[in-house]
Amino acid sequence: MRLSHHIPGCLGLLAALFLCPPASGWTPPPQSGATPAPSPTVNEYWVGRIDLPERTLSEIPLVITLIPPLSPTGTWSVLLDIPPGPALPGASATLMADVRMIDDTIEFVSPDEARNAFRFTRAGSEARGTVTVGGVQQLPLTLRRVPEAEARQSMLDRPQTPRPPFPYTQEPVTVSSGARVAPAEELTPLGATLVLPNPPFTTPYPAVLLIGEDGAERNQSAGFHQPFAVLADALARAGFASLRYDDRGSGLSGGDTAETTIEARTTDAASLLSLLRADPRIDPSRIFILGLGEGAVIAAQLARITTPQLTGLILLSGRATTGATSIIERDRARLNAEGESPAYIQQRLERRTAVLNAANAGDEPALRAAIAEEIRFDTEARRGEGGGLQDWQRDAFINQSVQMYQSPRFRSFLPHDPIPALKSITLPTLALVASRDLTNPPATNLEPLKSALAAGNPAAEVHLLGGLNHRLQPCLTGFDDEVTDLTITIDPRALTHILTFARRHAAHP
Structure with a gap:
């Protein structure tokens, strides 16, 4: 809209x-x-x-x-x-x-x-x-x-945002994804930006495919921060090409985010990977994939099915639980951070669990009843503050929520378990976990992630970075509402880990 x-x-x-x-x-x-x-x-x-x-x-x-x-x-x-x-x-x-x-x-x-x-x-x-x-x-x-x-004094302070003149070349790219998603059932155009280093770096370049959050545009823009533009800039200055793209329903890409499943997103990423491998300026034997948030889930899925094997995998703030569990644990972390009582948190999460269970089972009557109970509990818990919903507002909210939970996107996300893909990965892997991540909190993701990666690659690197939010920014609380007030787009520690890992495994000076 x-x-x-x-x-x-x-x-x-x-x-x-x-x-x-x-x-x-x-x-x-x-x-x-x-x-x-x-x-x-x-x-x-x-x-x-x-x-x-x-x-x-x-x-x-x-x-x-x-x-x-x-x-x-x-x-x-x-x-x-x-x-x-x-x-x-x-x-x-x-x-x-x-x-x-x-x-x-x-x-x-x-x-x-x-x-x-x-x-x-x-x-x-x-x-x-x-x-x-x-x-x-x-x-x-x-x-x-x-x-x-x-x-x-009249500009937002964003010191890492790339500003011209750029010491690299940017090319607009459009790729037709092989994933056909109902109701269109046709190839979907995906808008992308290919970044190529300038001299003294020479072809063929090592390259990184950047996979972002579900439904996000290519720069992952939020609060006037552009983390993927910052990453592409840092990679190009280190001699790496990169490709970042708009997810379905965002930017210049076609399709509808609500209709896009995890399988379709993986096929989309594979289409972009094929473009990189076919470009004569790119070294097909030195390609990495990097995923942020839900993009890390897609990156692991893609690494699992890709042949020949990739050079390396970089996972940023990914989840290591099912989609439904991640919603519960996200809510738990945020309610705890807000200082809510254990009793209230337990009651709130019981109702959210009932909603997710009904959605996962495809039981619409149970889903409507569970959402209505969640609304009733929330209204009562506010003790009159802000008032409640009128009947027509409640009905509209329930209808919108049912539509969301029944969408292909959510039906794919809720039961999805990333652990099998993580266990199957044998290529060099770097995973960065943020201590103040309130989307995929480390309390429920760090140890399962370590264990899963160790199954296929005991040498996989997993680092917990203190004081960072889900987007790897130095922060105070980890909540989304402080992002605009933050100055740094990506913590220098995270950038150093990424570039050091990529240089080492690409044998790039």
Whole structure:
């Protein structure tokens, strides 16, 4: 669902730009027709505003960064930052498209379907222009040039987010997956980004296939963090190619997340792996797969069935329990972290278990009754705080929940046990577990993971990293609501483990 459908006026038109992840399914295309500027060597930082004819929001503050090319014949890059506020979710390091510079006039467009067009002319330290929204409405744009330190005060602090110029090449890729998923029963296009190192590294490159969370876009964006973009950047600087992709129903990939099973996701990943192996710039004897969260489950499944054998497997914050058990243990960890009493936690989890058991059995009447009981218990436990649901709201919630639990996605996830795949793996494996992971908590995943991996490979590396959340970020609580407040996208310890492991097993200097 597009959020812009629910935001009135020109603010809704702008939402398509300001709500999109920085590089969600988009790789900068070759920029033609641009006039090279006369070889500046420093970035230009421009802060200002877009004026809006709205009563609730009169202007949108923004920062535009102009980045000079690496060579006199190259083209400029432009980044857009929007500081988040009560009425705007913000944007961080969004790379603009179709950059043109003619004397002191700069033009570029947003990298999304809306293609919002920016145009302004510099006059000393000031600039004026327009933003054309949706090809129809022109809004005034006012800017002034400032030092970098002042500009960064209006940007989200994301020091690891890659910013151009990049010392590597990015290529947009589309792969047709062999997995046919009802009701379409046809090949599904998957949008991806292939990253290739620049000299001094030479072909054929070792490569890493990055497999993300269920239903996530290729950068795994959350809270203005882009962990897979950070990983791809670090790998390229170390001489490794990488391929990351949008899961079904996200970014530029087709399909429907709710209709996608674990088996279909594994087939999708296999299609991307085949593309890597067929590329003459990639060394097929030095390919790794890396999975984050549910992507780690898919990575283990893929490693189990892939021939010839892969070079290595990297599992980040994966689960080692069935899907249903993982939901219960996730809820237990979060309720404990919130300070709930043992008695309340036990009663809450008993009701959640009844819901999952009914869903797993495919018993819709029992499922509806279990969800209704969960709602009743939750309303009573709140002791009047916030009020309860009206009958129509309760019925709508039950219907939506039943639809979710009965989807192919959930019917595949709930009974799935990753242990057989983990036990079968004999190739070099690195697993990183986060001490504050409230999605796959170490209390119920660390020891089963160690035991399962040791069955096929006693030399498998498993590391528990203290103070990190599910996404391997240094954190205070591990809850999702603090992610936007965090500065680091991936803890340097995790990056060091990943790069050291990959270099060692790829025999790469």
